[in-house]
Amino acid sequence: MFYFLLILSIIFEVAGASFMPAAANNWNMFIVVMGCWYVALILYIYLTNQSEVGIISAIFTGGGTVFIAMSGIILFGETISFLKFLGIGLIIAGVIGINVKPTSAFGKETKH
Numbered sequence: 001m002f003y004f005l006l007i008l009s010i011i012f013e014v015a016g017a018s019f020m021p022a023a024a025n026n027w028n029m030f031i032v033v034m035g036c037w038y039v040a041l042i043l044y045i046y047l048t049n050q051s052e053v054g055i056i057s058a059i060f061t062g063g064g065t066v067f068i069a070m071s072g073i074i075l076f077g078e079t080i081s082f083l084k085f086l087g088i089g090l091i092i093a094g095v096i097g098i099n100v101k102p103t104s105a106f107g108k109e110t111k112h
Contacts, residue, residue, distance in 0.1 A: 002050050006059055009043035012036045013060070014067040018075065055098060062095040 016036030023029035047056050066088050072078040 005043050006047055009040045010060060010063045010067060012040035013064045014071060016040065017068050018071045058098045059095055062091045066091050
């Protein structure tokens with residue numbers, strides 16, 4: 001349930017950011033953007049009580065950045081370069097890396 005809510009929060013954040021260009025001259029879209037960010041923030045705050053803030057923040061910001069970059073490419077025809085593609089890959093690798101639980105040589109989770 002944790003990851004479902006986190007992904008839902010990221011989806012609302014990405015939707016809000018994706019609708020920003022349309023909200024510049026349209027009050028209805030402005031309300032949609034604010035509503036999306038409101039839901040994303042409420043879920044984000046709720047999730048900070050469920051896990052470590054560093055992990056949640058890394059997934060939320062990294063995942064949001066990746067999905068916003070991809071929506072810009074797919075929906076708005078933004079350019080994609082090797083460096084942008086590499087950056088997206090590094091963000092994904094970082095999010096995965098921060099979620100891996102460190103283990104000792106015996107396969108038990110270590111405490112910090």
